[in-house]
Amino acid sequence: MRYFEKRRITFASALIAIAVTGLCLSSGASLDRLLALARISARLALPFFLISFTASAFYTWRQHAFCAWALRNRRELGLGFALLQIQHLMVLMAIAVSYPQHFDFAAPYTFIPGALFYLAVGLLVVTSFAAWKSRMSRKVWKRLHLIGSHVVWFGFAVAMGIKASESWLFLGILALLFAAMAFRWWGRRSRVKMFAERRGAAKTCRRTR
DSSP: OTTSOTHHHHHHHHHHHHHHHHHHHTTOOOHHHHHHHHHHHHHHHHHHHHHHHHHHHHHHHOOOHHHHHHHHTHHHHHHHHHHHHHHHHHHHHHHHHHOGGGGTTOOGGGGHHHHHHHHHHHHHHHTTSHHHHTTSOHHHHHHHHHHHHHHHHHHHHHHHHHHTTTOHHHHHHHHHHHHHHHHHHHHHHHHHHHHHHHHHHHHHHHHHO
């Protein structure tokens, strides 16, 4: 896994986005092909998000080589996810411009979750770079990324929940999202407990000296 590190992950996600775009639009940008591209880009982004979202929990659970790799490259996995989601957004914008009738029956309020989703993605991406991260306190940065990642999770959960009745695939993805959330919070509680035990052990050692 050491060869597939850092910028190579982001570069790979860019290649995936380009390849999928070429395959889907090789015979023209019809509505069906654009919708297929939008679906594929969103589904390809999901694994990047889930691995990044649960990296700390996996490493807390087991210090396996893959878990260490995921934790070490969590930022790049997040950027790969963001790149594919930006592709998804651009495809939706292309549909809105070229085939506006596709969104004629959508109520304005239905766009609010999507707007919050992409706002969270944008903030997570911008603050993942050192130039912006250095302007924020560690506490504020951690809180922003905690809230932002949960907004993204909620966006996926809402999207899959709406489609759960259509296919077992969406129901399975929804179950996977809830499992990822439960596992993440288990990891968070385990780390807090572990740090508390270490502090307690350190205090005991100082008293016995």
